[in-house]
Amino acid sequence: MAAAEFDIPEIKDDIEIPKLREGVMSHVKSFPAPKAVQDFMGYPHELGEDWKERAIDKMGDLLGKYRSLKVFLDACVHCGACTDKCHYYLGTSDPKNMPVARQDLMRQVYRRYFTTAGKLFPKLVGAKDLTREILDDWYSYYHQCSECRRCSVFCPYGIDTAEITMAGREILNHVGIGQKYSNEILGKVQKIGNNLGLPGPALEDTLEGLEEDIEADTGVPVKMPIDVKGAEVLLVTPSADFFSEPHVESLIGYAKVFHAAGINWTLSSHASEAGNFGLFNGNYETMRKVAMRIRDAALELGVKRIVVGECGHAWRVAYSFWNTLTGIGYGGNDPFSIELQKQLDPAYPQPQHICELTNDLIKSGKIKVDPSQNDDLVVTYHDSCNVARASRMGTEPGGQFTIPRELIKSVANNFHNMADDTIYESTFCCGGGGGLLTDDLMEVRVKGALPRVTALNNVVKEYQVNFMATICAICKAQFTKVLPKYGFDMSMVGGVHQLVSKAIKLDVPPQAD
Amino acid sequence: MSTVTMIYAGVFYIAAFLLVAGLAYKIFDYSRTPAPLVIPTTPAPTTRTGVVYRMAKEVVVFESLFKSNKWIWVFGWLFHFGLFLVLARHLRYFTQPVWFWVDIVQPFGKYASIMMVLGLAGLLARRFVVDRVRYISTPSDYLMLALLLAIGASGMMMTFVAHTDIVALKEFFMGLMYLDIQPLPQDPVLLVHLALVASLMVIFPISKLLHAPGVFFSPTRNQVDNPREHRHVAAWAARLDQNG
Ligand code: HEM
Ligand code: SF4
Ligand code: SF4
Numbered sequence: 026m027a028a029a030e031f032d033i034p035e036i037k038d039d040i041e042i043p044k045l046r047e048g049v050m051s052h053v054k055s056f057p058a059p060k061a062v063q064d065f066m067g068y069p070h071e072l073g074e075d076w077k078e079r080a081i082d083k084m085g086d087l088l089g090k091y092r093s094l095k096v097f098l099d100a101c102v103h104c105g106a107c108t109d110k111c112h113y114y115l116g117t118s119d120p121k122n123m124p125v126a127r128q129d130l131m132r133q134v135y136r137r138y139f140t141t142a143g144k145l146f147p148k149l150v151g152a153k154d155l156t157r158e159i160l161d162d163w164y165s166y167y168h169q170c171s172e173c174r175r176c177s178v179f180c181p182y183g184i185d186t187a188e189i190t191m192a193g194r195e196i197l198n199h200v201g202i203g204q205k206y207s208n209e210i211l212g213k214v215q216k217i218g219n220n221l222g223l224p225g226p227a228l229e230d231t232l233e234g235l236e237e238d239i240e241a242d243t244g245v246p247v248k249m250p251i252d253v254k255g256a257e258v259l260l261v262t263p264s265a266d267f268f269s270e271p272h273v274e275s276l277i278g279y280a281k282v283f284h285a286a287g288i289n290w291t292l293s294s295h296a297s298e299a300g301n302f303g304l305f306n307g308n309y310e311t312m313r314k315v316a317m318r319i320r321d322a323a324l325e326l327g328v329k330r331i332v333v334g335e336c337g338h339a340w341r342v343a344y345s346f347w348n349t350l351t352g353i354g355y356g357g358n359d360p361f362s363i364e365l366q367k368q369l370d371p372a373y374p375q376p377q378h379i380c381e382l383t384n385d386l387i388k389s390g391k392i393k394v395d396p397s398q399n400d401d402l403v404v405t406y407h408d409s410c411n412v413a414r415a416s417r418m419g420t421e422p423g424g425q426f427t428i429p430r431e432l433i434k435s436v437a438n439n440f441h442n443m444a445d446d447t448i449y450e451s452t453f454c455c456g457g458g459g460g461l462l463t464d465d466l467m468e469v470r471v472k473g474a475l476p477r478v479t480a481l482n483n484v485v486k487e488y489q490v491n492f493m494a495t496i497c498a499i500c501k502a503q504f505t506k507v508l509p510k511y512g513f514d515m516s517m518v519g520g521v522h523q524l525v526s527k528a529i530k531l532d533v534p535p536q537a538d
Numbered sequence: 539m540s541t542v543t544m545i546y547a548g549v550f551y552i553a554a555f556l557l558v559a560g561l562a563y564k565i566f567d568y569s570r571t572p573a574p575l576v577i578p579t580t581p582a583p584t585t586r587t588g589v590v591y592r593m594a595k596e597v598v599v600f601e602s603l604f605k606s607n608k609w610i611w612v613f614g615w616l617f618h619f620g621l622f623l624v625l626a627r628h629l630r631y632f633t634q635p636v637w638f639w640v641d642i643v644q645p646f647g648k649y650a651s652i653m654m655v656l657g658l659a660g661l662l663a664r665r666f667v668v669d670r671v672r673y674i675s676t677p678s679d680y681l682m683l684a685l686l687l688a689i690g691a692s693g694m695m696m697t698f699v700a701h702t703d704i705v706a707l708k709e710f711f712m713g714l715m716y717l718d719i720q721p722l723p724q725d726p727v728l729l730v731h732l733a734l735v736a737s738l739m740v741i742f743p744i745s746k747l748l749h750a751p752g753v754f755f756s757p758t759r760n761q762v763d764n765p766r767e768h769r770h771v772a773a774w775a776a777r778l779d780q781n782g
Contacts, residue, residue, distance in 0.1 A: 042670075044669060045669050045670065045673055088571075089571060090571075090572065090574065090772075090774060091571070091572075091573070091574065092568060092571040092572060092573040092755060092757055093573060093577060093756075093757045093758070095567070095568065095571050096568055096752045096755045096756055096757075097756070099564075099746070099748045099749075099752055100746070100748055100749040100752030100753065100756065101746065101749070102679075102746045102749050103671075103674050103675060103676070103679050103746065104603070104610050104614065104661075104671075105607070105610065105664065105668065105670055105671035105674060106602075106603055106606040106607045106610050107606070108670035108671065108674065109670065110606070120670065120673045120674075123670060123673075123674065125674050126673065126674055129674065140744065141744045142678075142741075142744045142745060146678075148677065149676070149677050149678045149681070150676055150677075150678045150745075151676035151677075151678070174579060174758075177579045177758050178579055178602065178605070179602060179603075179605060179606035179607075180602060180606070181596065181600055181602050181603040181606075181614075181749075181753070182596075182749055182752060182753045182756050182759070183579055183596075183602065183753075183756045183757075183758035183759040184756070184758075185577065185579065185758050188577070309574060309575075309775060310778070313775075313778060344765060344766065345575065345576045345577070345765045346575055346576070346765070348765050348766060348768075348769045348770070349574070349575060349576065349765065349769065349770050349771055349775070352769065352779075354765065354766045354767070354768075354769060355766065355767050355768075355769075356767050356768040356769045357769040358769075359769075359771075359776075359779065361779040361780075362769055362779075374766050375766060376766070413580070414579055414580055415577070415579075415580060416580060417580055417581065417582075417584075417763055420584075421584075422580065422581035422582060422583065422584060422763065423581040425580065425581070426581075450579075450580070450581060
């Protein structure tokens, strides 16, 4: 908390809609990616002479490939319904953080180069030639959007600013200004296998250490197998689970669940990362390449089920895109997807979320839990944006809200929701999603967390909540960093499986699944 | 035939052509552009039928807007529903015999114009009053509302104050449809009303009024949430599968 160069916003009783303060966040510039990083990704690392043509060409290319972009850029009526829906606007009061204004940064250029009205009457419709200033605005404000889709819920046409942000970052990459944080990670995951750049041997050491800890703690030899051919389940989880606090507590939870249920499972060193930052940059090919590691590992290990650990955007990519990108799922009728799909066990959803798996096991009595182990806690649940608004669990719409809550309530006795307009599909982002979880964006992260922190503060006051569970590695990392700035204890954040881990009974003889 | 009649006949042919061709092109363009990824805003329906129901709620009662902002919803819905009734009422100028339901709508249509204008006035007021909406408004946003208000006001003038010769007017429009031009009543209010309507028709396919067809093409609203059960691949993306 030392040397904060910006004021930490004050928590009010309610989430307030601020008056506009123009330009207050225009100074924010995430560190640009250096040459080596851009080279690996196949992007230039500086603006060339022809950057404008390249930018417009790329925009045209994306407009032809993504209906979302084309329809969203045309359809907005500037009604203003989304203007007070973004946590970054609420936390910073910079008008360019209003979703529609963020879109307009691109729409003004789209109109000028791609629409009749903008070509003929630019002033009238707010169309502008692409300039360096506009490009800088893109870089600044497309890195103040966590692609959380809250705006999309409230727009009468479902306009999803995340789609615009992704396109914006893709164009920026193509003209030579990439973001260091995201592109570095995309390099590491492709070269080493995970976002943290943790090589295979280090990973094995870590897992061994964890096994010893669990045994010392519980007296039960819970294993954390890696690269086991012929295992039933491949668990793909964010690499933060391997060594960050509080993430690792959830990893221990998953291992105990598999142990207690007698499920033969494995991790993969090749696919030791569920996260897929390709999503954030809006590049289909990159996202596909990163996702292919999981397909490859599944084929290589011959697993029958693929289960995903606690990670928000990873679950979006897994649930919504894996089938499309890699054939992990069902219903494929092409050789590429059939090759994998015939190997998977049709009795289970593919991919399956760890919360779906654990909740089913508890409900069917295959594992036993003692919720009183968590009686020291009063729990609330933070819906992570990508889980809430871009995926599902279970068979019914909204399962992504009910299943984690059901699970929490079965392992903990004291649970309270935060205010209705801050949970479920209206949930507020933690402030660090979408490729913003980097120290050079700390001001954006802290201010963007204000709405969530306000809602949290209210349940802390009203119900003495002392634990906020969540199922996202980014949310966990963001909150442990940001909550202390608002005066909360960082240990009040943790995973749902951290609660499971405490409540699960391991002495029950394992049953075959 | 008077010059004015000839000009208006020409203008309406051109405007109608631009409206239809422009919209047809836009709809064609939206439908040929692939949506490579499954991106419905969830929770989303898991069946096609569910999607039709979701879309119907968006189009008829502006469901998302209702969740979002009650003022915009009230004004926006008054305006659109009023506009819908007004348009329905106008069908009597284009059908012979007049369809039975168009007859039924007539009295409602008359007062719907008030709804429409009230709604528009509310939306315009928001553009001036709310700082966030003022910030995002471009000149065209104000002009669009002004244009619709002017159309509504000139129409109401004829309905409630100075009636025009609607029998002759109907003959003019039926004549346009059957390529047999009939004289247009030379009433200044009517001429203004018609000129504004023609410009709205021309502007429609090149402006934000594209939200009307656009909403049906919005992937966040029109996609089924079934990615685990159904493999969704766009043509350009399927080619990647062939190269491994
Ligand atoms: C499928 C049909 C349509 C649907 C679902 C629809 C829906 C909407 C919605 C939800 C809004 C935002 C709220 C508001 O500002 O009212 C809106 C705005 C608007 N609509 Fe429509 N609309 C449709 C057709 C039309 C048509 C045919 C016109 C005009 C001739 C029109 C003109 C406008 C205008 C001018 C606005 C912007 C209002 C403002 O400036 O605040 N709409 N529409
Ligand atoms: S996607 Fe989220 S962060 Fe981005 S503009 Fe919309 S509400 Fe804000
Ligand atoms: S809610 Fe949708 S249509 Fe209205 S201003 Fe925002 S993005 Fe545009």
